[in-house]
Amino acid sequence: MEKKYQVFVSSTYIDLLDERKEVTQALLELDCIPIGMELFPASDEDQWSFIKSVIDDCDYYLLILAGRYGSCSESGLSYTEMEYRYAIDTGKPVIAFLHQEPELIPAKFSESDKEMQEKLASFRSLAQKKLCKFWKTPTELSAVVGRSIVQLKKRSPAIGWVKADLVPDEGASQEILKLKNEIEKLKAELSKQSNTGVDPSDLAQGEEIFSFPYTAKAKHGWNDYVEVQLRTEISWNSLFASLAPSMANESDERNLQSKLNQTISKLEEKVISKQKNFSGYESYAVVESDILETIIVQFRALGLIQKSTKNRSVKDKHTYWSLTEKGDSLLVGLRAIKKI
Structure with a gap:
């Protein structure tokens, strides 16, 4: 059954317009559905709850990080970092794409405030503790994203989405679930009856x-x-x-x-x-x-x-x-x- 995978694309916005365009095109070519919340500013708790629900519905989470840290919530964290931390905490498969030479990013697309620079550096350090890749140009980013998503789908298979006319009806779904449970019960019974070859006294x-x-x-x-x-x-x-x-x-x-x-x-x-x-x-x-x-x-x-x-x-x-x-x-x- 042909599936499409929903990918949450998280980044700052104005400074990464070209990069987001390239990434969106790369994802679409891989039969993925790119989702981004940059057009919905998280200005209150209700909006943040909505963003979390969107991340929950996605199969994968993708972070693009360059020279901007982004707007911050009352907690002091940027909403981009809050999204990343939430994806990690909920066990969502994540991959980060970090600019390889942030010191060469034009000043208008970089943080000028020292405190924001420190927060950005800390965020980069956090992202590098998980799966991450590096890029220099929008075109290079597109290629790296394409290869990485293919690998990520193999390493961390997700549920994905299918067309409604390909989904079994309610009766078929209940029958599948019933058969699945029967199989699990039989496996459990076989497990009880089988000899593990291990003497508990050892x-x-x-x-x-x-x-x-x-x-x-x-x-x-x-x-x-x-x-x-x-x-x-x-x-x-x-x-x-x-x-x-x-x-x-x-x-x-x-x-x-x-x-x-x-x-x-x-x-x-x-x-x-x-x-x-x-x-x-x-x-x-x-x-x-x-x-x-x-x-x-x-x-x-x-x-x-x-x-x-x-x-x-x-x-x-x-x-x-x-x-x-x-x-x-x-x-x-x-x-x-x-x-x-």
Whole structure:
């Protein structure tokens, strides 16, 4: 089924008219639908809510950054940066295109205010932490965007859009969803019956200690952080007691990641607060996603959790986890208050 992909194009406007024209043409040639909010100034909360809803509906987010930082909200951030941060926070596939030689951009298209220059530099630094490409001319930008979008669609497949006459009717959609759920149930049953080849007695569990690294962060300003790499130690029972309540019904991995960060932040609170340049500042712990993946695999191998088989929208691509009967029993044993 032929699909078109909606791409949110975010940038300042007047200084990048030629660049936006080239990018729009490149996207159209790739069967993409370019969407830009530069004609709808985000002057109030309602308008910002609308912009967020548009980003939510897009398949990909594209940032063009040159010599201007853009108009700022009351928070001090430009709306372009707010859009970028929102796309990152919501897990939208993003790619940034940064001018390779910003010092050569004409003065009329560059920030003259020192504070705005510093904000722009900080924004560039933030964008370079994710997937980004560089360009010098509008024509070069068009070519780079074309190649990059093709790669991005392969690396991060999106839902896309199709013509209404190609979409199954409501009855067909319900039947597809029903069959999908049946397949998931059968997979779950097969998983229960299959032998993983792992003897649970050979696995770390209970009060045995799991040691792993994490990043401690202290926020010094609106976009100024101090970081230090540390390690923590926690028992498997403590980890399960902390994460399992979220899966008593079901929980996706984003929620579990947040819960894991909160758990380690609380566990390591005293250690983090004693770090250099951390005193008096908001601080917290961030655990890499691969650590959560290891924890999930361990809980699965121990027979404590399983993929949820609840019905949900066919557009929902997140992975959800729920407790097995064994996991629920362990949770009750760990968290129930015993009489003195």
